[in-house]
Amino acid sequence: MAASFEITPTDVPNGAEGAPLPAWDPKGGSHPRIADNDDPVVVLAPAEEAPDKRPASERIASAVQNLPGQRAVVLAVLNACREQCEDDAVAAVVAEAQRNSRSVYGPQALCSILERAGALSHVDGDGNPYRNEEVEPVRVVEDGVEYLQAAEPPVSYWVATEEGLAFADADDPLARTLALLDEQARYAPIYQYLLGACAGGAATKALSAWVDSHELTQEPRLYVAHFLHELEESGALEWRGAWTTTDTGEEVLARLG
Template sequence: MTHDSTKFNLSPSDELDEFDPLADGADDEDADAADGLAAAPGSAEGALAHASDNGRPAPADERPAEERTADLLASMAPRRKVLLSILAHCFEPRPVAQVNALVDELQQNNFSVYSAANLCALLEKAGALERVTADGQPADDVESEPRVVVVDGVEYLEAGDPVEVCWLATDAGRAAVEADKPLERLRDLLDHDAAYLPIYKRILALCAAEGGAKTPDINAAVDNDLLVQKPRFYAPHFVDKLEKCDALAWQKAWVVTEVGRAGLEMLADVVDKPANGTKTPATADEKE
């Protein structure tokens, strides 16, 4: 029996174009963050991970909630934006199901090993979230009143409807949201990496186009430039830094956020002259 190799389809697949190596890296970072939380005595998971020699749990972390929350956000860098979005959403009491739906939406294009319940539990342990009723009362202080039912003339007590539990940001959680200033982080990044301003401008311009930019397109626009040869850097290095400043977001392609558009305005006077024949991408305005 012979095989006809002409029947194989060797054309590029659209699925390959959507492959994003940084997304895989984010999963690894999530796993590393989980290990870090378990290992760091001051982290939200520290009290669970560190036990004394007799097997008893270690004393609870008595640091201020603000400090524990900051530690959690630093340890969970890949989930920082999701954690802060949860806190911002919970400035008023929000039903657990509503918060879960929000997290599912936020992580739709950015898979994580952490579920909504996991993330909320970490925020609660850090002192950034608390469980309350719909009117803001501590949920633990409210008990469901039993109902009296009559069956064949005999009265019985039946469990009442459970109290709806909501999540509410604490003062420490609110402070964390208010202290988060991604535009300032981006400005600091551009000041620190001044030698690579043309690279940052090029990436932001690519991602500002309609539909954003695929990872291979960004790689092709950056990796051969003389600016990134010594020391050797690749496009994902810069994309990762921009994402951590909330300037880029992954939505099946890299797209600019409002922070990213502000970054393009900061870089308006930067002259981008790619080396080695790398073509400068057209901006969204130029394409129109």
């Protein structure tokens, strides 16, 4: 999200002992002269981001929607955190869920996003809010020489909130996929083809040859990536080194006949 700014007046002297500010050096070094008198200098200061007052359930749904291709990872994390789960254990869950994909969202980034959304809480071993404080180094004496050694921070844990668990428990990929097909009934032949073609795994290039040339995708112009994304988000397809139909996708395919 782009940072927002507000104008803040600040009493800043116009230079050492009232001397005018130096001219702007475009190669760096000096700021452009703002004023030749003692008027307050106007500077830009970051504005505080307004708190998101939506219910946690809405914030969680919105966060997941803004994490394309990460729904299964989010669900894996929430289910793993039904009880307090150490940082390293959460990292292992994320690594397993992302083993077949490349993602810019690592464990810490995902957990932080889910924490802000209200799906996870960061706690210490006693279940209290985790305080990320600087750990004092430890004095160590070795062979008569004393030195400071970095201390390990206390172990922290992640635990799913009631709202986070409610989101995980309400997940219904079958209903979501059927709703997708109902909303985009015009493209039912495309979706049916993809679910069938991916039953044994299929590459994007092979799928695009059929989908991108189909009459249904010409106007408005749509490409195979659109349909693959929709099926992945619904839970009917997964990327496992190739696009692969999930159990949900197979059930939907059976219903389509």
